[in-house]
Amino acid sequence: xxxxILIAQLNLLVGDLAGNRDKVLAALRTGRDEYxxxxxxxxxxxxxxxxxxxxxxRPELIARTEAAxxxxxxxxxxxxxxxxxxxxxxxxLYNAAGVIxxxxxxxxxxxxxxxxxxxxxxxxxxQAGGGPCTLDLKGVRIALTVCEDIWEEGPARQAAxxxxxxxxxxx
Numbered sequence: 001x002x003x004x005i006l007i008a009q010l011n012l013l014v015g016d017l018a019g020n021r022d023k024v025l026a027a028l029r030t031g032r033d034e035y036x037x038x039x040x041x042x043x044x045x046x047x048x049x050x051x052x053x054x055x056x057x058r059p060e061l062i063a064r065t066e067a068a069x070x071x072x073x074x075x076x077x078x079x080x081x082x083x084x085x086x087x088x089x090x091x092x093l094y095n096a097a098g099v100i101x102x103x104x105x106x107x108x109x110x111x112x113x114x115x116x117x118x119x120x121x122x123x124x125x126x127q128a129g130g131g132p133c134t135l136d137l138k139g140v141r142i143a144l145t146v147c148e149d150i151w152e153e154g155p156a157r158q159a160a161x162x163x164x165x166x167x168x169x170x171x
Contacts, residue, residue, distance in 0.1 A: 006037035014049035032079040109133030111146035132158035147171035
């Protein structure tokens, strides 16, 4: 089966959720309408920009992220997206990657290995995820990981054991 993937390398600004959302929507339309892509892959923490640092401590940032995700979901038809964003769940915050298609988030993955050295301080803001995330897209079993996860054996092994034939790592 053939799967056409477009990589969206965008200049995303930290804290500019509306501007970053608009860049995602433009890339979605370009990928679908001009390139006939099945999947567009965006960077880690696309919506907030990277690294959002202490902005993550502001509850309104999470609410604005949810609103931007809802707008993106509403316009995602005829194509799938892999996109990064902070996800609040059960009183915790995760550095997440989600697959959006047909107007909704199909699956979400929480980054497992959080860097905490040099300029990275992710353990201050995020909880680590704990398992693989896979889905089938046009007959291809895809797994997601986020940045640092690709440097550690665990997440890729989990993806392979879950039957993935393609691993997408956003960073």
